[in-house]
Amino acid sequence: MSLLERLGLRGGERAKPLEPGLFSYTSPPSHPTHYRLHLRIEPDGEGLLVVNASTVLHLNQTATEMAWHFIRLTPPEQVAQQVSKRYRIKAQQAENDYREFAQTIQTLIETPDLDPITYLDLERAVPYENLSAPYRLDIALTYRLPAGAPAEAAPTKRVDRELSTEEWKQVIDKAYAAGIPHVTFTGGEPTLRDDLASLLEHAEERGLVSGLITDGHKLADTRYLKTLLDAGLDHAMIVLQPSGTQTWDSLASFAYWREVLNDDIFIAAHLTLTPDNVGQANALIDKLSGSGIRALSLSASDPALNAVLQTARDHAGALNLPLVWDLPVPYSALNPVALELTDGASPAPQGAGSAWLYVEPDGDVLPGQGIQRVLGNFAKDAWDAIWSTASN
Amino acid sequence: MKLRRRILLFALTLLIALVPLGVVYAQTYAFQVPRQRVDVYWQSNGTLTVSYEILFLNESYADPIDYVDVGLPNDSYSISNISASIDGEPIRHIAYSPYVDSGVELGLGGAAIPPGTSGTLRMTASGISDVLYEDNQDDAYASALFMPNYFGSEFVNGRSDITVVFHLPPGVQPSEPRWHTAGHAGFPEAPVTGVDNSGRITYTWRSSSASASEDYLFGASFPRSYVPASSVTTPSFWQRYGIDPGALVTLMVCLCFAATFILIIVVSVRAEKSRRLKYLPPKISVEGHGIKRGLTAPEAAILLEQPMDKILSMILFSVVKKGAAEVVSRDPLDVARSTKEVTGLHEYENDFLNAFAEDDKAKRRRALQQMMIGLVRRVANKMRGFSKGETVTFYKKITADAWAEVEAADTPKVKSAAFDENLEWTMLDPNYERRTRDVFSSGPVILPRWYGGYNPTYTTAGSGSSSVGKSGGGSPTRTTGGASLPTLPGGDFAASMVGGAQNFAGSVIGSLSDFTGGVTKVTNPPPPPSTSSGGGGGFSGGGSSCACACAGCACACAGGGR
Numbered sequence: 012m013s014l015l016e017r018l019g020l021r022g023g024e025r026a027k028p029l030e031p032g033l034f035s036y037t038s039p040p041s042h043p044t045h046y047r048l049h050l051r052i053e054p055d056g057e058g059l060l061v062v063n064a065s066t067v068l069h070l071n072q073t074a075t076e077m078a079w080h081f082i083r084l085t086p087p088e089q090v091a092q093q094v095s096k097r098y099r100i101k102a103q104q105a106e107n108d109y110r111e112f113a114q115t116i117q118t119l120i121e122t123p124d125l126d127p128i129t130y131l132d133l134e135r136a137v138p139y140e141n142l143s144a145p146y147r148l149d150i151a152l153t154y155r156l157p158a159g160a161p162a163e164a165a166p167t168k169r170v171d172r173e174l175s176t177e178e179w180k181q182v183i184d185k186a187y188a189a190g191i192p193h194v195t196f197t198g199g200e201p202t203l204r205d206d207l208a209s210l211l212e213h214a215e216e217r218g219l220v221s222g223l224i225t226d227g228h229k230l231a232d233t234r235y236l237k238t239l240l241d242a243g244l245d246h247a248m249i250v251l252q253p254s255g256t257q258t259w260d261s262l263a264s265f266a267y268w269r270e271v272l273n274d275d276i277f278i279a280a281h282l283t284l285t286p287d288n289v290g291q292a293n294a295l296i297d298k299l300s301g302s303g304i305r306a307l308s309l310s311a312s313d314p315a316l317n318a319v320l321q322t323a324r325d326h327a328g329a330l331n332l333p334l335v336w337d338l339p340v341p342y343s344a345l346n347p348v349a350l351e352l353t354d355g356a357s358p359a360p361q362g363a364g365s366a367w368l369y370v371e372p373d374g375d376v377l378p379g380q381g382i383q384r385v386l387g388n389f390a391k392d393a394w395d396a397i398w399s400t401a402s403n
Numbered sequence: 404m405k406l407r408r409r410i411l412l413f414a415l416t417l418l419i420a421l422v423p424l425g426v427v428y429a430q431t432y433a434f435q436v437p438r439q440r441v442d443v444y445w446q447s448n449g450t451l452t453v454s455y456e457i458l459f460l461n462e463s464y465a466d467p468i469d470y471v472d473v474g475l476p477n478d479s480y481s482i483s484n485i486s487a488s489i490d491g492e493p494i495r496h497i498a499y500s501p502y503v504d505s506g507v508e509l510g511l512g513g514a515a516i517p518p519g520t521s522g523t524l525r526m527t528a529s530g531i532s533d534v535l536y537e538d539n540q541d542d543a544y545a546s547a548l549f550m551p552n553y554f555g556s557e558f559v560n561g562r563s564d565i566t567v568v569f570h571l572p573p574g575v576q577p578s579e580p581r582w583h584t585a586g587h588a589g590f591p592e593a594p595v596t597g598v599d600n601s602g603r604i605t606y607t608w609r610s611s612s613a614s615a616s617e618d619y620l621f622g623a624s625f626p627r628s629y630v631p632a633s634s635v636t637t638p639s640f641w642q643r644y645g646i647d648p649g650a651l652v653t654l655m656v657c658l659c660f661a662a663t664f665i666l667i668i669v670v671s672v673r674a675e676k677s678r679r680l681k682y683l684p685p686k687i688s689v690e691g692h693g694i695k696r697g698l699t700a701p702e703a704a705i706l707l708e709q710p711m712d713k714i715l716s717m718i719l720f721s722v723v724k725k726g727a728a729e730v731v732s733r734d735p736l737d738v739a740r741s742t743k744e745v746t747g748l749h750e751y752e753n754d755f756l757n758a759f760a761e762d763d764k765a766k767r768r769r770a771l772q773q774m775m776i777g778l779v780r781r782v783a784n785k786m787r788g789f790s791k792g793e794t795v796t797f798y799k800k801i802t803a804d805a806w807a808e809v810e811a812a813d814t815p816k817v818k819s820a821a822f823d824e825n826l827e828w829t830m831l832d833p834n835y836e837r838r839t840r841d842v843f844s845s846g847p848v849i850l851p852r853w854y855g856g857y858n859p860t861y862t863t864a865g866s867g868s869s870s871v872g873k874s875g876g877g878s879p880t881r882t883t884g885g886a887s888l889p890t891l892p893g894g895d896f897a898a899s900m901v902g903g904a905q906n907f908a909g910s911v912i913g914s915l916s917d918f919t920g921g922v923t924k925v926t927n928p929p930p931p932p933s934t935s936s937g938g939g940g941g942f943s944g945g946g947s948s949c950a951c952a953c954a955g956c957a958c959a960c961a962g963g964g965r
Contacts, residue, residue, distance in 0.1 A: 026680045060687075067690045074685035098682035105682075112685045134688035135790040328784045329750050329777075 026097040028056025028072055029079055033190045035218035036082035046120045047220055047245070049192035050078050053143050062119050064193045064220035064245065067146060069136045073098065077112045087113070139366040144398065147193040147367040148186045149339045149380065152179065152207065154199040154372055157228055170373040174390055176206040180213045182370065182389045187217040189394045195222040197339050197380075199372070202229040208242040215243025223247040224281075224338060227261030236264045246277040248308060248338055251295065262302040269303065281308035281340040284316050284323060292323045300330045308335040310342040320347055337362055339369060339380035364401045376401075433465035435561040436615035437521075441551045444570040444603075445535070445625070449634020451476065452529040455552070462560065463519035471524060474506035474552055479532040482507065487526035489514040494526075535635045538624045544581070545627035545635045548620060556616035563615040569606040570599055572629040582606050583622030589613050594621075694797045695789035698782070699749060700827030703798040705782040706791065707831055711775060711919050712912065717827050718755045720857065722748070724826070728756055729856035733902075735910035751778045768912055772921045779926040802831040810842055815849050815890075818842070823851040836901040843893035850891055858899055 029052050036048040049061040058075030060068040070078055076097075080090040091106035098105070115131055153173050174182065186194060194214050201207055202225050214221040223239065227249040230236045239247075247265070251258045258280070265278045280299045284292055299307060307327050311320045324347035327334065336346040363369075363379025364386075370376055374390035376397050377383065387397035437458050444452040453475070461468050473487075487494040487509050496510025509526065516522035538544035551567055571580050582594050589610035597605045606623055613619070627635045698706065701721065704714045719738065722728040727745040731737050738759040748756075751774055758770035786794065805825035812818035822829065822842075829835060891899070912918040 028680070069688045069690070071683055071686040072680070073683050074687055077685050094682075097680055099679045100682035108685055112687070115687060132791075134686065135691040135693070135793070136688040138690040328781055331780060331784060333784065333787065 028052075029076060031190075033187060033192060033218075034079065034082055035192070037218070044121045048078075048082050048116075048120075049218075049220070050075070050082055051144070051190045051192065052079065059146075060116070061146065061192050061220075062116070064147075064222070066119060068116075068119075068133075073108075074112060077109050078116070080109070081113055081116060139362050142365050144190040145365065145367050146191070147195060148182075148191050149195045149197055149367055149369045150179070150182065151197050151199060151339075151369065151371050151380075152201040152204045152210070155203045156198070156200055157203065157226070160200070160226070170371055170375070173204075173372040174374050176209060178374065178390050179206070179210050182374065183210065183214050183217060183219065185389065185394055187219060189398070191219075193220040193222070195224060195338065197224040200226055200228070202235075208238050211239060211242035211244050220245045222338075224250065224340065225261075226250050226252055226257060228257040229261075231257055231260035231264050233264045233267055236261075236268060240268060240276065246279070248279045248281055248335070248340070249304075250281045250340060251283070251299070259298075259302065262299075262304065266303050277305050278303070279306040279308060279335050280304045281310070281335075281338070282323075283341045284309065284311040284319055286313070286316070289316060289319045292319060293326045296323060296326050296330065296332070300327075300332055304332070306335045307332045308338060308340055309347055310340060311345045312342050314345060317345075320345070323347075337367070343380065368397075368401065431464075431466045432468065432558045433462040434468060434516075434559060435460040435462070436554065436559055436563045437561070438564045438566075439551070439615060440566040440568070441549075442568045442570060443547075443549045444529075445547050445572050445623075445630075447572045447574070447630060449532065449535055449630040450529070451531040451534040451547075451549075452527065453531065453549075454527040455525065457524045457552075458521060459516050459524065460521040461516045461518050465518050467515040467517050468522070469511050469515035471509045471511065472500040472503045472506055473509060473526055473528075474500075474503045475528055476505065476531055476534050476549070478505050479534075480528060481530060484530040485526065485528040487524065489516070489524050490522050532634065533636060535627075535630060537627070537635055537637045541624070542637075543626060543628070544624040545630055546583075546622065546624045548583070548622040550618055550620045553614075553618050554616050556614075559615045562612045564609070564611040565613040565615070565619070566607065566609040567619070567621050568599075568608075569594070569621065569623050570601075571604045571606070571623065571625050573601065573603050574629050575604050575625045577604055580604060580606070580623055580625040583624070587613075587617075587619045590619065594623075691790055693790050693793045695786050695794045696797070698785065698794075698798065700831060701751065701778065702782050702785070703801075703828075704831055705779055706786065706795060707798060709831065709833075710915065711922065712915055713830060713835075714775070714778075715755075715771065715912070717830050718752060720826055720830075722752050722756060723856045724823075724851075724853045725752075726853065726856070727752065728759075730859050733859060751781070764911075768918065769921075771912060772918065775922045776925050779922065783926075798831065802828050805829045806832060806838060810838075815846055819849040819851060823853075839901055840894070840897045843897040846893050847890040848893050848896040850896070 031052050031054045034050045034052070036050075038044070038046050046063050049059075049064070051059040051061070052075055053059070056072040056075060058070040058072075058078060060070055060075075060078045062068065073094075076094060077090065080093070085093075087106055087109050090109045091102040094100065094105040094109065095102040100108075115133070118131065154170060183194060196207060196210065201223060204210075207223075211221050211223075221244055223244055223246075225247065230239075230247070230249070249258050249261050262278065262280070265276055269276050280302075282288075282292070282295055282299070288295065296307065309320060309323055309327070311317065324334065334347060337343075363382055368376055368378065368386070369380050369382070370389050374388045376386040376389050378386065378401060386400045389397065437460055438456075439458070440456045442454040444454070446452060455473065459468055482497055482499070485497050485507055487497060489509075489511050492514045494509045494511060494514070496508070496512060498508050498510075500506040500508040502508070507528075509524070511522075514522070535545040535547055538546040547569070549567070549569070551565065577596070584592060586592065587610070589612045590608050591610075594606035594608045597607060599605050606621075608619075608621055699721075701714050701717045704717055719728075719730070722738075723730065725745055725748065726741055726743060727748055728738050728740050731739045738756070740756045740760065754774035754777060755771070758767050758774055761767040761770055805828035809818060809821045809825060809829060812821050829838070832838060
């Protein structure tokens, strides 16, 4: 050891927050509660921990460091040593705090239907504030629709072209580099793209959570569905076509693989309440519940259906079906949560343009589906420029 | 090794004293020293006598050599003990040298050596004291070191024949003295030993190809018994290491400043490098919305962790008010579903009525527990994404407002109407019983329309109730403004209203704690223990996942169901 090192003038390093970046952890398949964690360390040392791409936890700097150790599986004793070395805290206190932190995260992972605000006494953070990057990127791979698709499923913007497979992979890479932990493939009908499995696989390699929003037609083919599952598909939402059979066939296909693979595949369904189907809304929800879906997305085609929407929500609640409400689905703005929040004293927080962005088939970035404000092009423009535009 | 060190040590002191002989530097001096001899006499009194004989050959292009500065070992000498001559001519000007720290200048005056000529300088300095030191290899010996004058290399040219002769003190025996290895180029390793005319042992070093501009150091040791003990200096600690104490003090002061300065830098740098971050306890916050509106009073009661018998009473009042049921017996409590078709019942209200359809008490009790489990789960689902704290505050305010409206009523009619309208919300108040008694303690109470369905012992022709029964006492009716409204004394009414919960506890659900435990063990289970290394490196969970530790009490913590 040199004199400078002995004097502490060389080799030492002032403690500073962890390097920014996106870190992920996927539990081994043998784990009874298969789960994924994404930790995004922000430049200021604070962080976001996303549990199973659904529960977003905001962490202060200390908690971020503990989360970093958590996903690296550092033993608590070592965590205590390292934390006490970097922070003005005794090792014992650091260990106690870490164990409590880890227990909270573990509880959230293993008891997913636990409301953390109510039952873990976590503080509430106002949604979508001061984000350094979105939580999710909704990628409309194509605006093509299968023959016979209902008119309301048609996108409002016609694009000149679709990005190539390689370009989409670059989009995924750019999303990863920006710290976006979650991509959802939508459309149009994304299963019309032959490279869907390849893109899912690429997202999986990057450690991103991937989802799919589809009419379910092609997923009825169990072999095709298996291809997507093998490529790393984490969750899917079937947009219910009450008049057709594809929804139920695709749900049956999921049920088949759920049983064969003994894997609790996360599958949700979306139901748009329209004047034509309000009379059978509860019956449809019952049928969906019986098909094994894990969550339900509800929206209404007309604000006049709000009362029915609330009733449908209550019915889903009685069936213990959690609501999913922020995915790009038809009439997504008219969902029960948004309606209830709008009914309150303060306006509903807007996630479009902050918590999620929407990429059109040609790479143009919109704040959200159907919001015709181009923020840039994900394939051509620098991420910082896109995000800056979105934030202003 | 030791010898080398000793030489080096004394060389340090002598170097200070034996500075080069110099000349007046304003002149252009250039000369040769073809020969130089110095006889060094180590006297028996411990002093030194030095006798130089130096032959100068002044270069033809140089200025005359008019001054010669001669260095002496130290300042312990007297000018009066110095004599000099140039080519036999006595030198009159002998003074302290302005150029040499310890030495004298010899002014040649008219005997200056012209360019291109030579001259022989002789100088003898005697009585130089403090020149002996204790030998550091043998403290019985005195060490004598001497460095002859040398000249600035910019003035002197050519090679020199230099002879240095040490005359050891009288009496020193040939076997006693030791010479010090000089190791100078051109000089022999060992001096030539001899005896001078006075019988004194001599060491002679000679080199015919030496340089008059180099500093040569020579040394010898002899028993210190041949000189006075006082003449041999035992080097102080500082001298031993060749350090001037005065200079050392100055040096130390400087070093202290420097050390302090460096220390500050080091400490600052280390502190900067090792600065630890401020620790704040780990804080997790989850994105969620604020107040969850739209809960029914029994649902809010779940959130506010009200006792389960009270929640059951609230549901009872709710179904009775809606006309969906009536109490057919208060003790034991029994409820019958109305034959009328009533719409808009909540699922838990239907479950409640279904439970009372059971005749078997145990089955009824289990059915009520299942109803409560469902209610708790429903609240949990509804609360997902909303703030519990803000919602609790919101419903507490509703409760407070409800009571305020009832208590502000200034007529029995208004008061009864307000109470009727806000009944379930007033029940959320933990002090519901006391406040009910306080509000209705005086005066008659105009009974709500549904009261007959709640109290089977009460009957009034004008109540509109389908129940028929006896009065519980007091005035069954009261005429107000021509209309006949059913009334009860306030105290009776209050007792009747607060008795509902006790009836549940006593006759329907049995032990409140057992009933509650049966619910919370399902709704509020401990989280499953971790079974993998995932998450905190083998961290295992444990304990209750519910913030409400009420499994043993009577509240209804709505823990996450599985």
